[in-house]
């Protein structure tokens with residue numbers, strides 16, 4: 024607007040106006056400014072007049088000013104425009120300029136519009152911000168005027184629907200943007216809003232103008248006019264496609280997470296900060312035996328009150344208070360299981376993973392138990408890694424350390440062979456290796472070495488340990504130090520094979536050596552000889568000088584024999600004073616003679632015992648063979664027989680075994696079985712030989728003498744079978760029968776009234792020495808009712824041989840019974856006078872060998888004289904046996920012998936004959 028005022032008024036206006044006022048020339052130089060101008064910009068008019076107006080204009084707006092000036096110079100009318108004026112202090116003031124030209128002057132009226140400018144800018148800015156918010160949040164606004172029935176969409180709503188800003192749809196168009204299902208929904212809610220004023224907030228599916236499916240959130244509410252009637256429905260539409268997608272993704276993620284958490288094998292639950300369950304997976308449900316629904320939202324200790332204050336509580340508290348993850352294992356008594364728990368704290372509460380480790384605990388317990396058992400085992404236990412090349416030991420127990428002296432640290436990682444040494448038997452090692460190579464059990468007893476170098480015998484069992492696929496992963500070794508047993512066994516074996524006194528091989532070992540010797544003799548066509556060595560008169564030495572001396576002699580004899588023989592010969596002790604020597608390697612049969620003679624010579628020098636000289640000789644029987652015999656032990660029997668022959672030949676000599684001897688052996692064998700039959704079939708009878716008292720001419724006794732009537736062989740004399748029966752023990756039943764029969768018959772004879780008849784019964788040494796002998800006498804006397812004094816037991820010196828003291832005691836017991844004792848065969852044996860005086864005997868029977876030549880042999884006569892004199896002094900009766908002739912009788916009677924027995928008086932006869940004999944006895948008178 025151009026204002027043309029007359030000068031007077033102009034000045035007035037110029038001075039008083041609150042508006043800015045100035046005049047310019049067409050060059051833009053300031054010609055005049057009013058006080059308001061000066062006051063706004065802080066310049067005095069003087070400072071400005073004549074200067075171009077640009078000095079008070081922001082340089083950015085100079086082009087605007089210049090353009091306006093140019094246009095005005097051309098005579099154009101310039102509309103009002105805004106520029107930024109700069110005050111003297113540099114402040115910017117927006118001013119609206121209205122220029123007008125009057126002649127060659129430009130009049131400018133200006134007013135400050137800074138505030139309006141800022142308000143506008145603010146408005147624009149706010150609008151923009153709303154627009155930005157809408158664009159960013161994808162929210163647009165809309166309203167539907169009830170009267171107009173036309174929706175009004177904001178630009179953002181248009182954009183959401185794929186339309187250009189400014190598009191305003193009809194209601195139908197607006198609704199058609201929705202998918203069918205969303206259309207019915209929007210209809211419904213919109214109608215409700217229009218009719219009832221019900222607000223709505225819906226998620227609906229829209230198909231944009233471009234055909235793209237999107238999701239929108241439509242919020243609407245009714246607006247009422249001053250009359251309270253619904254005049255408008257307004258609301259917002261927000262594109263929530265991405266949010267919805269995000270939500271779906273999150274939901275899917277959550278589902279997947281749930282599946283994952285449910286599928287993990289650990290129990291898993293989460294607690295919020297108040298320890299309420301917020302999540303429980305299915306494994307946790309299973310372990311805790313609670314459904315998720317029962318737990319969610321519940322306080323953990325309300326759900327499991329019994330666990331409050333328990334280890335679980337403590338650990339959760341610790342994790343929560345220290346905000347540190349925790350891990351522990353604990354037993355849950357309610358569930359009866361061991362659980363391993365990991366607890367993780369977070370600002371949201373606690374996350375707990377746990378698993379049932381009862382099986383592991385049980386196997387750990389089992390393992391511990393096993394380990395403790397293995398550790399406390401007295402057997403050494405070794406575990407070897409079978410899959411490492413050198414089979415190193417991976418475990419040894421305390422017993423291994425004790426047995427070997429090696430600490431675990433020294434043993435681990437090494438192969439067991441370090442326990443072996445140079446003397447370890449290679450065959451045993453081979454056995455061990457084979458077992459391991461073939462992956463089977465193996466048992467050996469192996470010589471091992473302890474750490475200190477000492478040897479021990481390791482009784483070792485090794486067995487493979489297989490995994491579930493059958494592969495051998497380890498070897499288990501169980502070892503035992505059997506050194507002591509080994510020594511004990513060795514000792515036992517030694518004892519079983521050796522004689523304790525002399526240390527020589529005994530009968531057992533002799534038997535083995537004999538077998539081996541025969542095999543060797545056969546193989547190398549050599550001869551094997553057996554020497555049966557019996558010491559002469561050893562028993563008297565033993566009995567008189569004592570066992571100590573006897574033992575000394577036996578040991579000495581053993582030493583001499585061993586010294587004399589070759590190392591491969593065997594010297595064995597066979598019986599008390601019997602030695603058997605094996606010579607297994609003789610080229611010729613006669614070679615044995617040299618050996619035997621050397622042996623005899625070696626044994627004959629005196630034996631010195633504590634300064635006393637003892638002499639002893641030996642009788643040796645020799646049997647020889649080429650090894651071809653079924654029963655090598657026969658060689659010993661043969662040598663034994665030959666030895667007896669040597670003895671009979673005068674001792675300190677030897678005798679060869681011959682076939683003749685063999686025949687006798689065979690006879691003995693057959694006789695033995697015949698004897699057994701005789702016992703069983705009672706083929707024995709008793710004959711009785713009268714004993715005469717010369718001074719009275721009376722028969723005062725009889726001697727019972729056994730007779731064996733063999734059905735085929737006829738009469739077999741006692742000399743042929745008594746000694747055999749003694750050897751075989753068959754003498755016992757025979758003697759019992761004899762004793763009983765004799766006593767019974769004696770009782771009958773005494774009942775005849777011919778005066779007292781003593782019954783003399785021969786007692787064999789074996790019978791005498793048998794326990795219970797005294798009782799058997801008592802019994803037989805009782806059974807027969809025979810007066811003890813009428814029984815006379817005839818013993819020989821043989822009964823004294825083994826244990827004289829015992830024999831003396833037994834005789835005393837018999838005497839005490841009242842029974843009489845006669846010493847038979849007196850003069851033929853050892854006849855120790857020292858014993859004789861101690862023996863409680865009643866009678867001596869002088870052997871018939873002295874009687875035979877008594878008439879002609881002065882020695883015999885002298886012996887008889889001596890015996891009779893001695894017996895007389897000792898108060899003993901003397902009976903002379905074997906008197907066959909009147910001469911002998913006459914001579915002996917003169918020698919003051921009173922009792923006689925012999926063919927001269929009567930031969931042994933059966934009981935009936937004896938009865939007749941006793942009924943009318945002949946008269947015996949010496950000349």
Ligand SMILES: Nc1nc2c(ncn2[C@@H]2O[C@@H]3COP(=O)(O)O[C@H]4[C@@H](O)[C@H](n5cnc6c(=O)[nH]c(N)nc65)O[C@@H]4COP(=O)(O)O[C@H]3[C@H]2O)c(=O)[nH]1
Nearest residue numbers: 728729740741742745761785786787905906907925926927
């Ligand atoms: N040449 C000769 N001989 C005479 C004469 N008078 C008796 N005899 C024999 O001399 C032996 C005497 O018995 P003995 O010395 O006890 O010797 C007995 C005795 O030791 C033993 N004997 C006999 N019967 C038994 C018995 O029942 N038990 C035991 N254990 N041994 C018995 O057998 C031995 C031999 O008995 P017999 O053959 O019956 O031999 C008897 C007898 O027949 C004689 O004038 N001249």
